[in-house]
Every structure is written in structure tokens, then in C-alpha cells.
Amino acid sequence: MAPYSIRKYQDQDREVVRNMFSNGILSHVPTSFFHLLKQPRSFLLFLSVPGALFLGSSSLLLSLLALPGLLVFLWMAVRYPFKCYVDHALHTDLRDIRKSYLSERGCCFWVAESEDQVVGMVCVCPVQQASRRQKCLQLFHLSVSPEYRGQGIAQTLTQTVLQFAQDQGYDAVVLSVLCLNYSAQRLYEKMGFWKSHESFDSVIWRVIDLRFSYYEYSVPSSL
Numbered sequence: 001m002a003p004y005s006i007r008k009y010q011d012q013d014r015e016v017v018r019n020m021f022s023n024g025i026l027s028h029v030p031t032s033f034f035h036l037l038k039q040p041r042s043f044l045l046f047l048s049v050p051g052a053l054f055l056g057s058s059s060l061l062l063s064l065l066a067l068p069g070l071l072v073f074l075w076m077a078v079r080y081p082f083k084c085y086v087d088h089a090l091h092t093d094l095r096d097i098r099k100s101y102l103s104e105r106g107c108c109f110w111v112a113e114s115e116d117q118v119v120g121m122v123c124v125c126p127v128q129q130a131s132r133r134q135k136c137l138q139l140f141h142l143s144v145s146p147e148y149r150g151q152g153i154a155q156t157l158t159q160t161v162l163q164f165a166q167d168q169g170y171d172a173v174v175l176s177v178l179c180l181n182y183s184a185q186r187l188y189e190k191m192g193f194w195k196s197h198e199s200f201d202s203v204i205w206r207v208i209d210l211r212f213s214y215y216e217y218s219v220p221s222s223l
């Protein structure tokens with residue numbers, strides 16, 4: 001296990017960080033696809049579309065050909081919101097990372113470095129929550145390169161965030177995570193976060209039956 005250290009983002013990290021973020025998010029597409037395949041609505045689709053084609057055309061070949069077509073359709077449908085999320089972030093906060101995270105009060109961006117390579121990332125920004133009087137910080141874009149996972153890097157990055165929150169006088173750290181992302185949820189629970197609720201973030205996530213879990217961490221007065 002190579003040693004690693006945590007430091008603030010520098011401009012030369014931009015491309016690695018953007019790629020790590022995109023790959024980390026898109027890595028959830030296969031699991032989400034199999035999740036959707038197991039839903040009753042997919043089962044119905046796989047029965048009804050070939051069935052309707054057979055009744056309409058009496059062609060067994062056509063109805064069988066519909067099956068791979070449906071698989072491709074469902075894969076694209078699942079990938080679409082992930083791709084939109086990635087594209088949106090790459091064109092907004094991850095476009096000019098220094099401006100988004102290192103020039104704004106309360107925001108910060110850290111990377112984990114090992115053997116002169118960036119192998120992990122995380123960032124935070126203050127979040128306004130109308131329903132709460134607490135000063136909240138939101139954790140975003142936690143990701144670790146696949147070859148460096150399982151070494152405690154995400155845990156150290158999260159600990160850096162929690163320490164920052166305490167030093168800056170925040171009351172809570174909040175985040176959202178895909179409900180199928182069990183490794184991240186286990187990490188957050190191990191670090192003291194608790195799940196406040198689950199919801200679909202928008203209609204498209206509801207269509208593909210993927211919820212987000214919302215987590216909170218209450219910052220103690222001294223860690």
C-alpha cells in the first residue's frame with residue numbers, strides 16, 4: 001500500500017479530477033441497469049413489446065429482435081441521467097474549480113496524492129436550507145481511483161471535510177448518495193453520518209427507480 005497525503009486542489013489537477021469524477025459517477029450505470037432489469041415494470045415491458053409485435057406482425061423473428069433492442073433502450077435510459085449529471089457538473093462547478101471552490105468563503109476542494117499522482121478527491125460548499133437554522137456544509141464529488149480503493153483514502157478525505165466543518169464553525173455536514181451505492185453509504189455511516197430520508201431527485205430518476213439517500217452529520221463542538 002503506497003503512502004498518500006491530502007492537499008488542496010491545484011490547477012494542474014484539473015483534468016485528472018474531472019476524469020476521476022466522470023468515471024466514478026458512470027461506474028454506477030451497470031449496477032443501476034441490473035437494478036432496473038429486476039423491476040416488475042421491466043418484466044412487463046419485456047413481455048408486452050415482443051407480444052404486441054407478434055400479434056401485430058405474426059413474425060416471431062421480429063418479436064425476438066425486439067429483446068436486444070429493449071435491452072439497449074433500457075441501458076440508454078439508465079445511463080442518461082448519470083450522463084446529464086456528469087455533463088452538468090463538468091460545465092458548472094468543475095469547469096473552473098479554483099473559482100468554484102477555492103475563491104468562495106466556506107468552499108474547499110482537496111485531493112489525495114500518492115506517488116505524485118492524484119488518486120482521490122472531495123469538495124464542500126455551504127448550503128442554504130430554508131427549513132433549518134443550522135450552518136450546513138454540503139459534501140460533493142467524493143471519489144477515489146479504482147486502483148487505490150480499500151486503503152482508507154475516502155475515509156481520510158471525509159475526515160478532512162469533518163475537521164474543516166468544525167474549524168469553520170459549521171453545525172452539520174450533509175450529502176446525498178445513490179441508494180445503490182452501498183460502499184459509500186457504509187463509509188458515511190462508519191464516519192458518523194445518519195440517513196435522514198430517501199427520495200427521487202427528479203422524474204427521470206423515478207422512471208428508472210433510483211432513489212437518493214440523504215445523510216447528515218452533526219458536527220460536535222470539538223472532534
Ligand SMILES: CC(C)(COP(=O)(O)OP(=O)(O)OC[C@H]1O[C@@H](n2cnc3c(N)ncnc32)[C@H](O)[C@@H]1OP(=O)(O)O)[C@@H](O)C(=O)NCCC(=O)NCCS
Pocket residue numbers: 024025027141142143144145148149150151152153154155156176177178181182183184186187188190
Ligand atoms: C465510495 C468510495 C469513495 C470509497 O473509497 P475507498 O477509498 O475505497 O474507501 P475507504 O478505503 O476509505 O473505505 C472506508 C470504509 O468505507 C466502506 N467501504 C469502502 N468500500 C467498500 C466496499 N467496496 N464494500 C463495502 N464497504 C466499503 C467500509 O466501511 C470501509 O471501511 P473498512 O475498510 O474499515 O470496512 C469509492 O468506492 C469510489 O470512489 N466510488 C466511486 C465514486 C462514488 O461512488 N463516490 C461516492 C459519491 S457519494
